[in-house]
Every structure is written in structure tokens, then in C-alpha cells.
Amino acid sequence: MAELAATHGEGLGRLVVVNWAPEAIGLVRALQGLGAASLVLIGTHAAAAVEASLVAARARGSVEYLAASVGDGVEVFAEFLGRAASVATAGSVIVLPHRGRGETDAFSRLTCTAIHRACRGQPPRIVVAVEDPEATHEFAGLGVTTIFYPGFLRAALLAHACLDLGVLRFMLALLRGGLRVQSWPLPPELRERSFRDACLAVETDPEGRPVTLLGLFDAERTMVVNPGPGRSLAGATGLLVLTGQDT
Amino acid sequence: MGTGREGQVAGDMAGSGSRRWSGWLVAGLVLLTGGVAGAEPARFGTGSKGGDYDLLGAALAADLEAAGTGLTLATETTKGSCENIRRLLDGTLDFALVQYDVAAEAYRASQAHGTEADTRLGGWMCKVSPKLAREAELRLISAVSDSAVHMLVRRPVRLADLDAIGLAPIFIGKDGSGSFETARVILGASGHPLEHLQLFTGSADEALEAMGRRELLMMMRTTSRGHADVQDVLDSGLAALNPLPEDVINRLIDGYPYYRVCPIEPKHYRGGLEYSLPTVCVSAVLLTAMPRAKVGDVRAEAAQDVAVGQLLDALGRVAADPQQHALGLEPRFRDFAEKEPIPLHHAAAQRERRANWTGALEGAAALLGLGLLLWLLRRALRRRGIATGFGFEGQLSNPLVPFAAFVLVVVCSTYVVWWLEHDSNTRLRTLNDSFWEMNTFATGNFSAEALKTSGARLIGAVATILGLGLLAWFTAALTNIFAQDQTRLWRRTHEHLVVLNFREDMLPLIRLLRSPGPTRLRSLHVVVPDALPKRVRLQLGKIKALTIHYDNPEAPENLGVLRLPRASRVIVLGGGSSGLGGGEASSYDPLRIARAVHQACARDPHNLALQGKSGHAGRELTVATSWSPGEQATRVPLQLPVTLVETSEAEPDEIFEPFSGWLIPVDSQQLGYTWLATACRDPAFAEFFSGIVAFSDANAEVYTVPLPAAWQGQSWRALRRALYGVTAPERGAGAVPLGLYRASLSEQTRRPSAHADLRTRLLINPPHDTMVAAGDLLVGLSEDEAALRQIVRHLRLPA
Known part of the structure; x- marks a missing residue:
């Protein structure tokens, strides 16, 4: 399994967070906790006003704060992102809701438009947090990878808690980093085998820790979770693996 | 002569x-x-x-x-x-x-x-x-x-x-x-x-x-x-x-x-x-x-x-x-x-008139006597404090009222129609004939052929119209009773779900709890603060099987009606955290609500019976409280519901430590940030997590199910290998074993309670030589819970 370990990356690299505010210091902690090497925070607050909240974060790693907003104009903001934040070279960009100026998700969309232009149509991974799930479709064509609806996350966690505490524990383990969902390449010797064969073959990670095969990625790179033991791996482009332990 | x-x-x-x-x-x-x-x-x-x-x-x-x-x-x-x-x-x-x-x-x-x-x-x-x-x-x-x-x-x-x-x-x-x-x-x-x-x-x-x-x-x-x-x-x-x-x-x-x-x-x-x-x-x-x-x-x-x-x-x-x-x-x-x-004859006519007058006077005297008797009876009942008012409005939903009125209509029309036609109508020879004929009429089957005279037909038509109306009233009253029964069913306070300090952005929680699944059958009680907008209250009011309580959740006495010790889960929401990157002032504090939950449980009749006079509830409100040596050790533990409290960065988990036996703090805002960070680190995480959380159509829902006793003492490796070889017989879908949900050892010596869930350990990706213990639950991915149960039921021990 040594070759598998070499294929999945560790750490977050450099990240850009747009519409950041001191109230979201928890995000900084979470990113640093997962190994973010460098953070660029962009917000509307004056730099002096956020310095106090960033002291602890800066002790843990590189954190740069820039004051700017898409409210200045999409073109101006795009130019700023490209020039001052080097957004095109970031590993990921997180767009937080920007409250206080009209409809929050509309501003997030303008922000994504600016990022898209700053990267000349080749943006890095963009993760957007929205407040209204109905606004999801508005982000089509802007290179957004993931749209996150925090309200649904809270509701879903509590609803699962009402149903099955074991499942809630599993989800919390996924969220808190004890467990990881990773994509591994498909070993050549398994290409003509079934999903059951792959499950029996992939039982540990390169360090010998137990893992669980959750599913696969088909020829179109579509994730297929729990495809069934008889599913052939022919045409599969990767494996979906659950790693880590939670006790 | x-x-x-x-x-x-x-x-x-x-x-x-x-x-x-x-x-x-x-x-x-x-x-x-x-x-x-x-x-x-x-x-x-x-x-x-x-x-x-x-x-x-x-x-x-x-x-x-x-x-x-x-x-x-x-x-x-x-x-x-x-x-x-x-x-x-x-x-x-x-x-x-x-x-x-x-x-x-x-x-x-x-x-x-x-x-x-x-x-x-x-x-x-x-x-x-x-x-x-x-x-x-x-x-x-x-x-x-x-x-x-x-x-x-x-x-x-x-x-x-x-x-x-x-x-x-x-x-x-x-x-x-x-x-x-x-x-x-x-x-x-x-x-x-x-x-x-x-x-x-x-x-x-x-x-x-x-x-x-x-x-x-x-x-x-x-x-x-x-x-x-x-x-x-x-x-x-x-x-x-x-x-x-x-x-x-x-x-x-x-x-x-x-x-x-x-x-x-x-x-x-x-x-x-x-x-x-x-x-x-x-x-x-x-x-x-x-x-x-x-x-x-x-x-x-x-x-x-x-x-x-x-x-x-x-x-x-x-x-x-x-x-x-x-x-x-x-x-x-x-x-x-x-x-x-x-x-x-003139002389006979005089006698007839005299007899009629006598009859009328006797009838009037009888009515007067009856009225007087009823008046005296009512006065006597009132003096004894027994309510005698009919309260028509209160009787509208009583099906006995239209039924009695229906009977009265049938009986009266029976007699009148019989009196009008029994001499001439072969279908109404007796009161019995007339009774069944009028029943036919009053249930909406009017027939001009059955009656001969106009007077009787008029009575028949009136009986038909009144009968139809009364039957409709009767049906509506019964329907109302069934609806109320259903309401009572949905308001029952056993194995129910309670949401305290509800706020607008948690409407998805209510939708999820009312979506098809096991929680849909549980009664749901939601305590809303005064500050909740009216439009949200109206929206909640439209949700079936949901009871809204307009109360301050920080006051234990307000929570008494919820019978919290018998609740399946209690969810305490924060006051104003409505999204990432900011929050609003909380109207009610989750910690104070948690205390109120504890107090309300201590005052619950069930816990009072368990505690006796020396229990928590026996402690009077006073200036200072002294703990006698060993008092805590001799206390009978309270029955408390498994409670999830939504916390924030301002309220670290440690402040809920005194309640750790029954309370799980969930910092949902921080979890949201963690989610964002994890989504940046693991590209597959977001899609996988969304799938299992939202009960998507894929075979990717997580459940825990008990394992057959025969598997106790078998290794996790053997179990997972066996699971990979089985598909649900009726569905054809497979299961992915994730791990075990293990009861804590200390729990085995205590009486079972809802708290057992809190004292268990989640073993995801356990070492392959881990042995399955008694009470272990299998955590697995499957199409749904029934499919996972089927697969477990068909497991075969290795030779």
C-alpha cells in the first residue's frame, strides 16, 4: 500500500478566506488545526480592528489580513484578489457570507465572480457558505466546487442525534478530523475484480492502520458510495476510503 | 218516549x-x-x-x-x-x-x-x-x-x-x-x-x-x-x-x-x-x-x-x-x-268538547308540574354545586347531541305520520311500521310513494332535511373526536422529542424530524420564545403533529408539562447563532435552560417517587445550601433525558461539565467551520458527508444495528469479511461495515437507561483483531436501516 500513501495529499497549503470577520476566528483555528500553512483573510473591517483577534492565530502560523470588499466593485475586487492575495495560486478559497450589505448570498456570488475573473477562468477550489439554499443555482459557471449550507448541517446533526446517537458520534468524528474521507487510486491488480474483492484487499493504510473502503469513483469521476459487493471495478478511476479511528 | x-x-x-x-x-x-x-x-x-x-x-x-x-x-x-x-x-x-x-x-x-x-x-x-x-x-x-x-x-x-x-x-x-x-x-x-x-x-x-x-x-x-x-x-x-x-x-x-x-x-x-x-x-x-x-x-x-x-x-x-x-x-x-x-249529535258534541277541555287542562297541569319539578331539581343541584347549564356551544362537538336530536326527529315524525296515516296507509299500519319508514326518510331516502297525505309528506320532507343535517353534524362531531384523539396522540409525552428555545433558522430541523423515518411517529414539542416572529410561528403551526408552547424555557415550572424525564431527546438551541461569521444576542441562555431541564426533571412526579423526601426536589429554596458528608453518594440518580445543547464559542464545553452524564454540547458554529476546513482538505468529504446526512437516494445512510449473539467473541476481521459477502435478500444492496458502537463496561452493572447511549464508545475502523462483545452494535453504511438489519440477520459464522 506504499504507493497509495503517496497519492493522497496532506495539509491544506495556502488558503484565502473572503468576507472574514473577527467573529469567524473559529474558522482560522479549524484551518490551522488541519494544517493550513498560510492563511490570507480578506474582510471589511479595518486591519487595526482585527489585529487583537489574530494574535493567537499568528502564533500558530502565517496569517495575513487584507481589508477589501466586493462592494468596491467586481472588477476592482478581482484586480485586488489577483494582485494582493494571489488568489490563483491558493490551494482553496473559502467565501463566507458577508452580512450587512443587502442580500448576503448575492454578495457571495459577486465575490465568486471576482475570484473567477482574477483567476482568468481557472480558479482554485472554491468553497462557499450560503445562508439560503435556494441561492445555490446562482453560483453555476463560477468555478465553485462546494456550496455549504451551515443551517442544514446544524439541523441534520441534531436530527440524527434524535434518531441514533451512534450515528451522531460518527458524524462528529468525521467533522472533528478523527476520521477522514479520502480518494485513493485504484491498484492495477484490482481493475478486473469486484468491489467486494477490493474491500477485502484494502484493509489497512500504508502505516498498517485499519481503513474501510466506502465506495469508488466511476469513469466520469462520479462518487459511488456502497456500490454493492458485486460491482465490477472495471472503468473505476479511484477508491473512496475512510481512514483514521475514533474512540 | x-x-x-x-x-x-x-x-x-x-x-x-x-x-x-x-x-x-x-x-x-x-x-x-x-x-x-x-x-x-x-x-x-x-x-x-x-x-x-x-x-x-x-x-x-x-x-x-x-x-x-x-x-x-x-x-x-x-x-x-x-x-x-x-x-x-x-x-x-x-x-x-x-x-x-x-x-x-x-x-x-x-x-x-x-x-x-x-x-x-x-x-x-x-x-x-x-x-x-x-x-x-x-x-x-x-x-x-x-x-x-x-x-x-x-x-x-x-x-x-x-x-x-x-x-x-x-x-x-x-x-x-x-x-x-x-x-x-x-x-x-x-x-x-x-x-x-x-x-x-x-x-x-x-x-x-x-x-x-x-x-x-x-x-x-x-x-x-x-x-x-x-x-x-x-x-x-x-x-x-x-x-x-x-x-x-x-x-x-x-x-x-x-x-x-x-x-x-x-x-x-x-x-x-x-x-x-x-x-x-x-x-x-x-x-x-x-x-x-x-x-x-x-x-x-x-x-x-x-x-x-x-x-x-x-x-x-x-x-x-x-x-x-x-x-x-x-x-x-x-x-x-x-x-x-x-x-x-249535539249532546255528544258537547261531551266531546268537555272531554277535550278536560284533556287540555290535564295536559297543561302535567306540563306545569313537570316544569316545576325540573325547576326544583335544578335548584337543588345548584345548591349542591352541580353545574346544570346545557352550554350549547360546548355541546356542538358532542356527537350525542345530534344523535339525540336525530332520535327525537324520528320519534316525533313517527308518531305524527302514524297519526295522520295509520287509518289509510297500509305501509303505516303500526307505530313500528312508521318508525322504520321515518328512519328511511331521516337518513335521506325521501319517497313520496310511501306517504299518501300532503301533511304526512310535509312531515316526511322535514324529517329528511333535519335528518340529513343532523347526520352531517353527527359525522362532523365524530370526525372532530378522531382528530382530537389524533391530536392527543401527537401531544403524548412519552418517547417524545422536545426542542427548547426554537429559532427561525432551525426550521430545517423540524422538517427533518417530520420527514419519513422513525422520528416522524414521535410527538414533537417545541418551546418558542416570545421574540420568535409571528410568520415563523404560523409556519410551525402548519406542521403536522407539532405542539407549540409559548413559554420561557429558563423557568423549570414551565417545563413541567413536557414530562422531560420521559422524553426521547431534548434539544436546547442557542439564542441567535444563525450562521457563520457572526451571531446575535441570545434571548435565553442554553446553560440556564439546561439547569431548568434538570430542575424540571427533579420535580417530575416520576423522579419525586424515586427520590423520596431526601431527593433533589426535597431541597427548599433558601439562602445557603449545605451538603452533608456522603449525601451525594447515597442519592438515587435522577432520570434525565439525553439532551443536546447548542453551544457557541463563548460557552466552552467545560461549563456543561456538571451535566455531562446526560447532556451533549454541540458547538454547531465551530462544527461548521470545521466542515469548511475539512472540505478544503479532503475533496471527497463534502459530497460524502452531504450524502449520509441528507438521506440521499444512494446506498449511503449510516445506521447502527445489534449483532446476533453468535458473533460475540468473533473478530472484527471475520465480521467485516462476512458482511462483504452478503446482500440484502429483498433489495440486493450491500452494506459497508464501518465499526462498532460499544456499550461501556460500567453500564453493564447498572440498570439500563437512555444514558447508556452516552456511555458508549464508537469504534470506527477498529483493529482487525478486536473481538465483538455483548451489546455491541454494528455501524454500517447501507440503503436503509431495514436493509442493514436484513444483512445482519443473514450473516453466517465462518467455518
């Missing part, structure tokens, strides 16, 4: 205006002077010797003689009603007993006009000519008894209609008797004139003998119900009573409305009848007549008034005499026939 022989006295006094007063004066004079004393006896026509009429005449004569009223009856045996009516009209009888159909036909004959009619015998009963009928004015004194038409048919023959008689010999009585005349019109109503029938000419006894020889098919007699002769025939087994065909009865009454529909009941003939038979009844009436020439003669009228009064007195006495019970006397002035054309 005889009214027919009375001299013409004071004929000129017969002025129309003063006739009544002068009549009274003369009548008084007649009485004062001994009126009828010493006068000639009144001629009283009865019937054949030994018959009912003859016996009644003799009884009346004897009574009058015994009473010494001065009126003497000279009873004369006759051939029956025909002779009696003729002799009344020609003045050779003063009083007579006549069958009412014969009398009414004679009266109708007297109304005929034209000299041509006078010279012919015509077709009236007993061949009474109009000329004869006009010679005297018939006056009804009273109906005395009832007779029913009995159609006795030789066994085992049963006649569906009278056409079946054909040319078979039949007996209908002696010509000249009322029975003969009645049978004649009945056969006529069936389309059979007597000329075309073979009539048996002989006495009734001879007819019976002929029937015994099978020479006679049918006998028709009009006699009182329960007559001994008929009972004898039935007992002999020679013949059975046959119902009169319904169409014949209807046609008969349409043409001769002097009859009325009446049933012959089983009670009338012991052992001779199983069911009620429809037939027609006709009354015997006591008649008098005033020659036309003397009509208006004050003296003659007064003398007749006195005689009629004494005769009515005698009739009443004889009817009340138990020894005369066999005569079956039922004196009546009205309501003995469908139509009663003969006018009531």
Missing part, C-alpha cells in the same frame, strides 16, 4: 238565532217535569239474536233500567246493520247499532240530488235509496266497538290476491248484514262483483262445515279482533287468516273512506298467527235519527238531547263494567274511520 212519536210542540219557536237557548230551556223543562219519566220506551235496533249488537243492546237496556233515569230501551232484534239503518230512516227505530260503512253510505245517499235518483234504488250499501235516506237526519252518538275484516282461507292455501278465488265457493255472511256489505265492497275493490262469484248461502256454522269438507275456499267475516269464533276456526286447523292484499286495501279506502287500515296482531289469536296481518277495520256506531219534518223542533230536539245524554251515560257505565269486557266497547266520538261524514 220516542223522538219519532214526539208531538210537534212549539214548532214556531225554532228561530235560528234563539234556537239553542230555547232548546236548553225546553230541555231543562223536560228534566224538571220528569221529562222522559213515564214516556214510551225508546226503540233500540240491535242485531241478530245472541250477536254482539244484541248483547250490547241488552246491556244498555239493563243499565238504564237499573239507573232509573226514566229512559227505557225497547231492544229489537233485527237482521243487522241494513235493517237498522233502514228503520232509523223510516222512523221505526229511535236508536240503532249500525256498522259505520253502512251508516256513512246512507248519509251519502241523503246528500244525493235529483228526483231521478230518488226513484231508483241506486248502488248505495243496503240498497238505501236517496229518497229513503232523506227522510231523516242521521246523527252519530258514539262509535262503540271495532270490527276487523277477517279473511279465513282453507289451509294450506294462501292467497296473494283475490283473483285467485276464481269460481271457488266463498262465504261472506248473510245478505243484509254489515259483514256482507263490507265483504261486497272489498271484493268489488278487487274487481269482483258478487254476480260473478259463487257465494255460499248458509249460516256461518254451515260454512265452516263446508270448509271442513273442502267445499269452501274462503270465508270473510267482519267481527271484533280476537273473536271466539275465529279463534275456534284457527284452532281447528281448517283455515288460516290471510292478509288482505295491499292494493285492495288502498283501493277500498280510496273509494270507501269509512274504513281504516288496521292490523290483526298475533296477540289477538293465541297460536293462530305468527306475524301482524294487514286488514281493514270498521266501527260499530250508535246512531239516532231525526225525521226531516222535526228537525229544528225544539221540544223534539230537547227530548232527543236528554235521551242521548242518558244513553251516553249508560254506554260509559257499560264500557267500564268488567263483566261487559267481552263486548270490547271503546266509546269514541272521533278518529274511528278515515273519514267521518255523519255529524255528531
Whole structure:
């Protein structure tokens, strides 16, 4: 399994967070906790006003704060992102809701438009947090990878808690980093085998820790979770693996 | 004395205006002077010797003689009603007993006009000519008894209609008797004139003998119900009573409305009848007549008034005499026939009015008495503090009210329609018939065919409309009860879910809890703060099976109604965290709510019973609290619900440490940030997590299910390998084993409770040599919970 370990990356690299505010210091902690090497925070607050909240974060790693907003104009903001934040070279960009100026998700969309232009149509991974799930479709064509609806996350966690505490524990383990969902390449010797064969073959990670095969990625790179033991791996482009332990 | 022989006295006094007063004066004079004393006896026509009429005449004569009223009856045996009516009209009888159909036909004959009619015998009963009928004015004194038409048919023959008689010999009585005349019109109503029938000419006894020889098919007699002769025939087994065909009865009454529909009941003939038979009844009436020439003669009228009064007195006495019970006397002035054309005699009419007044006064007194009784009863109940108000608005949802009203409508309409039509409608012979007919009407099946008169149809229509309305009310009330029951079901406080301090952005939580799945069947109680916008409350109100409580969740007493110790889960929401990157001020503090939950549980009756006086609830509110040594160790633990509290960065998990045994803090905002960070690190995480959280259609839902006991002591490696080899038999989907959810060792020594879930350990990706222990649950990915259970059920241990 040594070759598998070499294929999945560790750490977050450099990240850009747009519409950041001191109230979201928890995000900084979470990113640093997962190994973010460098953070660029962009917000509307004056730099002096956020310095106090960033002291602890800066002790843990590189954190740069820039004051700017898409409210200045999409073109101006795009130019700023490209020039001052080097957004095109970031590993990921997180767009937080920007409250206080009209409809929050509309501003997030303008922000994504600016990022898209700053990267000349080749943006890095963009993760957007929205407040209204109905606004999801508005982000089509802007290179957004993931749209996150925090309200649904809270509701879903509590609803699962009402149903099955074991499942809630599993989800919390996924969220808190004890467990990881990773994509591994498909070993050549398994290409003509079934999903059951792959499950029996992939039982540990390169360090010998137990893992669980959750599913696969088909020829179109579509994730297929729990495809069934008889599913052939022919045409599969990767494996979906659950790693880590939670006790 | 005889009214027919009375001299013409004071004929000129017969002025129309003063006739009544002068009549009274003369009548008084007649009485004062001994009126009828010493006068000639009144001629009283009865019937054949030994018959009912003859016996009644003799009884009346004897009574009058015994009473010494001065009126003497000279009873004369006759051939029956025909002779009696003729002799009344020609003045050779003063009083007579006549069958009412014969009398009414004679009266109708007297109304005929034209000299041509006078010279012919015509077709009236007993061949009474109009000329004869006009010679005297018939006056009804009273109906005395009832007779029913009995159609006795030789066994085992049963006649569906009278056409079946054909040319078979039949007996209908002696010509000249009322029975003969009645049978004649009945056969006529069936389309059979007597000329075309073979009539048996002989006495009734001879007819019976002929029937015994099978020479006679049918006998028709009009006699009182329960007559001994008929009972004898039935007992002999020679013949059975046959119902009169319904169409014949209807046609008969349409043409001769002097009859009325009446049933012959089983009670009338012991052992001779199983069911009620429809037939027609006709009354015997006591008649008098005033020659036309003397009509208006004050003296003659007064003398007749006195005689009629004494005769009515005698009739009443004889009817009340138990020894005369066999005569079956039922004196009546009205309501003995469908139509009663003969006018009531003046003296009889006076008695009728007096009786009506007496009846009305008695009825009013009874009503007054009843009202007084109810008033006294109500006052007594009120003094005892028992509520007596009806409270109509409160009764609207009581199905007994429309049901009782429906019964009242049916009962009232039953009686009224029966009263209107029982004499003429063969379908409403008895109250029982009328009751079921009215039930049909009141349930919406109105039929104009069932009723004959406009009055009855109107009552039927009203009963139909009222019945439909009341049934609708009844149905609505029942539906309301079921709905309330359902509401109560959804409001039950056992294994329920409670959400405290609800806020707008948690509407998705409610939707998820009400989406298809196990939690959908649990009652859901949501406590909302005052600050929650009205639009959100309205939205919550539309969600089925959700109870909203408008209370302050920080006050333990407000949470008592929620019976929290019996709740499946309690969720305490933060006050204002509505998204990432910022929050609003919290209206209620989650920690204070958690304390309130604890206090409310301590005050719950169930925990109070467990704790006793030394428990948490026994501690009074005071300035300071002292803990005695070892007090905590001896305490019985409270039953507390598994509670999830939404916390924030400002409230670290540590502040909830005192509640760690039953409370799980969930910092959802921080979890959101972690989610974002993880999504940046692991590209597959976001899609996978969304799939399992949102119960997507893929086979990617996470469940925990118990493992069979046979797997205890087996390795995780063996278990997971076995799971990979099985698919759900009915669905074909597989399962992905993730790990075990293990009960803590300490839990095994304690009584089971909801807290067991909190003292368990999640083992995801456990080492392969981990042994499955008792109570372990399998955590796995599958299509749904049922599929995972199926797969586990079909697991086979390794060889």
C-alpha cells in the first residue's frame, strides 16, 4: 500500500478566506488545526480592528489580513484578489457570507465572480457558505466546487442525534478530523475484480492502520458510495476510503 | 218516549238565532217535569239474536233500567246493520247499532240530488235509496266497538290476491248484514262483483262445515279482533287468516273512506298467527235519527238531547263494567274511520268538547308540574354545586347531541305520520311500521310513494332535511373526536422529542424530524420564545403533529408539562447563532435552560417517587445550601433525558461539565467551520458527508444495528469479511461495515437507561483483531436501516 500513501495529499497549503470577520476566528483555528500553512483573510473591517483577534492565530502560523470588499466593485475586487492575495495560486478559497450589505448570498456570488475573473477562468477550489439554499443555482459557471449550507448541517446533526446517537458520534468524528474521507487510486491488480474483492484487499493504510473502503469513483469521476459487493471495478478511476479511528 | 212519536210542540219557536237557548230551556223543562219519566220506551235496533249488537243492546237496556233515569230501551232484534239503518230512516227505530260503512253510505245517499235518483234504488250499501235516506237526519252518538275484516282461507292455501278465488265457493255472511256489505265492497275493490262469484248461502256454522269438507275456499267475516269464533276456526286447523292484499286495501279506502287500515296482531289469536296481518277495520256506531219534518223542533230536539245524554251515560257505565269486557266497547266520538261524514249529535258534541277541555287542562297541569319539578331539581343541584347549564356551544362537538336530536326527529315524525296515516296507509299500519319508514326518510331516502297525505309528506320532507343535517353534524362531531384523539396522540409525552428555545433558522430541523423515518411517529414539542416572529410561528403551526408552547424555557415550572424525564431527546438551541461569521444576542441562555431541564426533571412526579423526601426536589429554596458528608453518594440518580445543547464559542464545553452524564454540547458554529476546513482538505468529504446526512437516494445512510449473539467473541476481521459477502435478500444492496458502537463496561452493572447511549464508545475502523462483545452494535453504511438489519440477520459464522 506504499504507493497509495503517496497519492493522497496532506495539509491544506495556502488558503484565502473572503468576507472574514473577527467573529469567524473559529474558522482560522479549524484551518490551522488541519494544517493550513498560510492563511490570507480578506474582510471589511479595518486591519487595526482585527489585529487583537489574530494574535493567537499568528502564533500558530502565517496569517495575513487584507481589508477589501466586493462592494468596491467586481472588477476592482478581482484586480485586488489577483494582485494582493494571489488568489490563483491558493490551494482553496473559502467565501463566507458577508452580512450587512443587502442580500448576503448575492454578495457571495459577486465575490465568486471576482475570484473567477482574477483567476482568468481557472480558479482554485472554491468553497462557499450560503445562508439560503435556494441561492445555490446562482453560483453555476463560477468555478465553485462546494456550496455549504451551515443551517442544514446544524439541523441534520441534531436530527440524527434524535434518531441514533451512534450515528451522531460518527458524524462528529468525521467533522472533528478523527476520521477522514479520502480518494485513493485504484491498484492495477484490482481493475478486473469486484468491489467486494477490493474491500477485502484494502484493509489497512500504508502505516498498517485499519481503513474501510466506502465506495469508488466511476469513469466520469462520479462518487459511488456502497456500490454493492458485486460491482465490477472495471472503468473505476479511484477508491473512496475512510481512514483514521475514533474512540 | 220516542223522538219519532214526539208531538210537534212549539214548532214556531225554532228561530235560528234563539234556537239553542230555547232548546236548553225546553230541555231543562223536560228534566224538571220528569221529562222522559213515564214516556214510551225508546226503540233500540240491535242485531241478530245472541250477536254482539244484541248483547250490547241488552246491556244498555239493563243499565238504564237499573239507573232509573226514566229512559227505557225497547231492544229489537233485527237482521243487522241494513235493517237498522233502514228503520232509523223510516222512523221505526229511535236508536240503532249500525256498522259505520253502512251508516256513512246512507248519509251519502241523503246528500244525493235529483228526483231521478230518488226513484231508483241506486248502488248505495243496503240498497238505501236517496229518497229513503232523506227522510231523516242521521246523527252519530258514539262509535262503540271495532270490527276487523277477517279473511279465513282453507289451509294450506294462501292467497296473494283475490283473483285467485276464481269460481271457488266463498262465504261472506248473510245478505243484509254489515259483514256482507263490507265483504261486497272489498271484493268489488278487487274487481269482483258478487254476480260473478259463487257465494255460499248458509249460516256461518254451515260454512265452516263446508270448509271442513273442502267445499269452501274462503270465508270473510267482519267481527271484533280476537273473536271466539275465529279463534275456534284457527284452532281447528281448517283455515288460516290471510292478509288482505295491499292494493285492495288502498283501493277500498280510496273509494270507501269509512274504513281504516288496521292490523290483526298475533296477540289477538293465541297460536293462530305468527306475524301482524294487514286488514281493514270498521266501527260499530250508535246512531239516532231525526225525521226531516222535526228537525229544528225544539221540544223534539230537547227530548232527543236528554235521551242521548242518558244513553251516553249508560254506554260509559257499560264500557267500564268488567263483566261487559267481552263486548270490547271503546266509546269514541272521533278518529274511528278515515273519514267521518255523519255529524255528531249535539249532546255528544258537547261531551266531546268537555272531554277535550278536560284533556287540555290535564295536559297543561302535567306540563306545569313537570316544569316545576325540573325547576326544583335544578335548584337543588345548584345548591349542591352541580353545574346544570346545557352550554350549547360546548355541546356542538358532542356527537350525542345530534344523535339525540336525530332520535327525537324520528320519534316525533313517527308518531305524527302514524297519526295522520295509520287509518289509510297500509305501509303505516303500526307505530313500528312508521318508525322504520321515518328512519328511511331521516337518513335521506325521501319517497313520496310511501306517504299518501300532503301533511304526512310535509312531515316526511322535514324529517329528511333535519335528518340529513343532523347526520352531517353527527359525522362532523365524530370526525372532530378522531382528530382530537389524533391530536392527543401527537401531544403524548412519552418517547417524545422536545426542542427548547426554537429559532427561525432551525426550521430545517423540524422538517427533518417530520420527514419519513422513525422520528416522524414521535410527538414533537417545541418551546418558542416570545421574540420568535409571528410568520415563523404560523409556519410551525402548519406542521403536522407539532405542539407549540409559548413559554420561557429558563423557568423549570414551565417545563413541567413536557414530562422531560420521559422524553426521547431534548434539544436546547442557542439564542441567535444563525450562521457563520457572526451571531446575535441570545434571548435565553442554553446553560440556564439546561439547569431548568434538570430542575424540571427533579420535580417530575416520576423522579419525586424515586427520590423520596431526601431527593433533589426535597431541597427548599433558601439562602445557603449545605451538603452533608456522603449525601451525594447515597442519592438515587435522577432520570434525565439525553439532551443536546447548542453551544457557541463563548460557552466552552467545560461549563456543561456538571451535566455531562446526560447532556451533549454541540458547538454547531465551530462544527461548521470545521466542515469548511475539512472540505478544503479532503475533496471527497463534502459530497460524502452531504450524502449520509441528507438521506440521499444512494446506498449511503449510516445506521447502527445489534449483532446476533453468535458473533460475540468473533473478530472484527471475520465480521467485516462476512458482511462483504452478503446482500440484502429483498433489495440486493450491500452494506459497508464501518465499526462498532460499544456499550461501556460500567453500564453493564447498572440498570439500563437512555444514558447508556452516552456511555458508549464508537469504534470506527477498529483493529482487525478486536473481538465483538455483548451489546455491541454494528455501524454500517447501507440503503436503509431495514436493509442493514436484513444483512445482519443473514450473516453466517465462518467455518
